[in-house]
Amino acid sequence: MSPTERIPTLILGGTGYVAGEVLRLVVGHPNFEIAGVMSDSQPGEPVAKAFPHLAAVLGDLRFLSEDDVRSQLAQHPRSAVFSAAPHGVSAALIDRLLGAAEAAGTRPRMVDISADYRYGTAEAYAAVYKHAHGAPTRIKDFTCAVPEHLATAPTPHVAHPGCFATAILLASVPLLALDLVTPTLFVSGVTGSTGSGRKPVDGTHHPTRHSDLYSYNALVHRHIPEITACAAAATGITADFAFVPHSGPFARGIHATVQASLKGTTHGSSSDTATLLARLREFYAHSPFVRVLDSAPRLKDIVASNYAHLSITGNGRTVAVTCVIDNLTKGAAGGAVQWMNRLFDLPETAGLTAPAAGWT
Numbered sequence: 001m002s003p004t005e006r007i008p009t010l011i012l013g014g015t016g017y018v019a020g021e022v023l024r025l026v027v028g029h030p031n032f033e034i035a036g037v038m039s040d041s042q043p044g045e046p047v048a049k050a051f052p053h054l055a056a057v058l059g060d061l062r063f064l065s066e067d068d069v070r071s072q073l074a075q076h077p078r079s080a081v082f083s084a085a086p087h088g089v090s091a092a093l094i095d096r097l098l099g100a101a102e103a104a105g106t107r108p109r110m111v112d113i114s115a116d117y118r119y120g121t122a123e124a125y126a127a128v129y130k131h132a133h134g135a136p137t138r139i140k141d142f143t144c145a146v147p148e149h150l151a152t153a154p155t156p157h158v159a160h161p162g163c164f165a166t167a168i169l170l171a172s173v174p175l176l177a178l179d180l181v182t183p184t185l186f187v188s189g190v191t192g193s194t195g196s197g198r199k200p201v202d203g204t205h206h207p208t209r210h211s212d213l214y215s216y217n218a219l220v221h222r223h224i225p226e227i228t229a230c231a232a233a234a235t236g237i238t239a240d241f242a243f244v245p246h247s248g249p250f251a252r253g254i255h256a257t258v259q260a261s262l263k264g265t266t267h268g269s270s271s272d273t274a275t276l277l278a279r280l281r282e283f284y285a286h287s288p289f290v291r292v293l294d295s296a297p298r299l300k301d302i303v304a305s306n307y308a309h310l311s312i313t314g315n316g317r318t319v320a321v322t323c324v325i326d327n328l329t330k331g332a333a334g335g336a337v338q339w340m341n342r343l344f345d346l347p348e349t350a351g352l353t354a355p356a357a358g359w360t
């Protein structure tokens, strides 16, 4: 593909937070060009009404209907489609759109940011989400992985593993892949309020969350099977993840700490923090968005960027790895753009290198 070619890009999930973040990244991307944003509830309305922070660059762009998106897909021989629709909606919507593209003889590439294509089987999905999968025959066309843990997707489309999963996998996979720990990992993760989406719900609404910190769904969070499956695909090890999620009093960001027991500390020096830091840096040496720090990472250094900051500490038999990411960027829209870059053979970093704002 020529460096100046622009790929028509469609976003599903219209007025949602993640769709807005995909839009923010795509309008600044050198190779993707907005062909439309689909809204189920507001077709025909100005997109800038939902995302006033993007108004300066959107002009009179208006939300598309599903029919509009189908005709866009039929027009363009190839296109990029990001789905930020809710789980339980995304699979069937993608299926209908891919069907329309197939009928027109065009070849869109999809990255689904919802949970719908994260599982290898419809049964595994239904066991966790308690409803039937929306398009079981499409599952084989999607691969779910953190881009840092799989160089090339063997399928035409990709499923993003999600925000908590991205942070936890970035911290855990090196420990397992390098055979440093016994495969029981204790995870504490704190997420900001944008992780719950745009619609205010009692329990995740700002007045409930601000100035407070509390855990929820301890050891039974529905993302645990997704994290377990992705870690197994990346390392060949089926580990136990004992995960306690928390609600944090901030809008954007995930702060996850993984602790585990080191193997072989009586014989070697693997608990030495300097050695562990060197191993972790080497593991991510070719991952442009992962930075391994000497000191504890902080949310403000990554918020609104696609970077993940990690630290690692060893003491005796225990190792602790902390990872911070932005849930909407690296944990959703940015990770999805990173995958889409790869699906179109673009540099992995295209459109994604802007640093964090620092003081948000």
Ligand SMILES: NC(=O)c1ccc[n+]([C@@H]2O[C@H](COP(=O)([O-])OP(=O)(O)OC[C@H]3O[C@@H](n4cnc5c(N)ncnc54)[C@H](OP(=O)(O)O)[C@@H]3O)[C@@H](O)[C@H]2O)c1
Pocket: 012, 013, 014, 015, 016, 017, 018, 019, 038, 039, 040, 041, 042, 084, 085, 086, 087, 089, 093, 113, 114, 115, 162, 163, 194, 195, 196, 197, 198, 199, 327, 328, 331, 332
């Ligand atoms: N928030 C995060 O940090 C995060 C991180 C990783 C993954 N995710 C996943 O990304 C997706 C979007 O999350 P979000 O936080 O942006 O949620 P959100 O703010 O609640 O937005 C979801 C949007 O989906 C659209 N929608 C609702 N029903 C629909 C339907 N029947 N058909 C088509 N579109 C429909 C709605 O926009 P319109 O009515 O305008 O279409 C809604 O605003 C979810 O699947 C979520 O699990 C979220």
